[in-house]
Amino acid sequence: MNRSLVQDYLDTLRHPAFWMYATWLDLVTKYRRSRLGMFWAFFPPILYTFGVGIFFAHLQGEEAGKFVAHLGIGYMIFRFVTVSLSEATTTYAGHANFILDGRTRLTDYILRVVAKALFYFVLAVPVMACALAISPGFQWIGLVTLLPALALVILNIAWMGAVVSVIGARLQDVYELIGSALMFSFLFTPILWTAASAPPDTLRGAIARANPLFHLVEIVRAPLLGEPIELLTYTYLAVFTVAGWLTAILIYRLYARFVPMWI
Template sequence: MSRSLLRDYRDSLRYPEFWLYATWLEIVTKYRRSRLGLFWAIFPAFVYSFGVGAFFAHLQGHDPMRFIPHLGLGYIVFRLVTVSLSEATTACSSHTSFILDGRVRLTDYILRVVAKALFYFLVALPVVAVALAIAPQFQPEGLLTLVPSLLLVLLNVIWMGAVLAVVGARFPDIHELIGSVLMFSFLFTPILWYAEQAPTDTLRGGIARMNPLFHLVEIIRAPLLGEPLERFTFVYLAAMLVIGWGLAAWAYRRYARFVPIWI
């Protein structure tokens, strides 16, 4: 029997008990064993924002007060997307017992992965808020775009997660491949550099703008820091949303029913 991606996501959001509780339990169990608890969830964002940010600012001759929030925001958005996509490749195989027991609404497992990544994003926000507070280029009106932009990013993440979950169930090696691709894509995402350093009319600028993470990061960060947001970013993300959901709905309807056999 074929499954509908939109219907399964709708049902998962209407009945979130499984994936919300599973995410909460995993996080609580992980940090309850640690003496410093949630400090370790905040620590990477602090190190990247103020440690790596200050280092690369001086290395490239940038003003640290301007570069630190640029890197901090870029890092937490990049981590939100890449952690979701990387773990989506093993979302089905990690829940084999549930699926074989008849719980074949795969969107529950995808949303569990995204919810965990979103938790780390939200936990890191206070660190970035401190960086923004000392940033001379901070645009308070940019906060009005934060929720819509984050929603746009998440809508793209969950269709990509659905595709990768099904493909990952069929080809387990996709996890290693996606991990390597995402690691390499860090260099083509404006986190350690500014978007204007790779102009659109250059080869390196064109290559960088083919990277979806370039636009997923920029749509959230640029309004907050008063950085120019290219019109191409809106076109790219809108096209990716429409085409991506169409592709994901087809792939899910066609192949999701085979996942219990593949795993």
């Protein structure tokens, strides 16, 4: 039977008990034996934002306060997207027992992955708030666009997660391929460097702007730091989101029913 991606996502959101409880259980069991507990969830964003941020600010001659916020926000958006997509490639195989037992609403497992990545993102919000507090470029008006921008990021994660999870169920090598591609894309995402250092009319700027993570990071971060958002970013994300969802709906409709056989 052909399945509807949109309908399955709506059903998953209407019945969150399974994926929310499973996410909570994952997190509890991961940290309960650790003496420092949830501190380990705070440690990476603190280390990366202030440790790496200050180091690269001095390395590039940038103002530390501004660059720390630039790097920290960029890193957290990048991490949110990449962790979601990387884990989505193996989520069906990891839940094979549930799927073979008849729980075939596959979007439950995608949202379990996304919810876990979102949890770590939310935990990093206080760190980002501290970074923005010391940034001379912080703009309060950016908070108005923050939630819509994050919703757009999640909307794109949802369709990309659906695509890579279905393909990953059929081809185990997809996990390695996606991991390598995401690692490579880090170099072309303005995290350790700024978008202004790669103008759109240059070859390096054009290559960087072909990377969707470039635009997903900029749509969230630029308003917070008082930086302009390029018209290309709006156009790119509009086309990327619509075309991506149409592609994901088609792939899910054609191949989701084969997932129990593939895993």
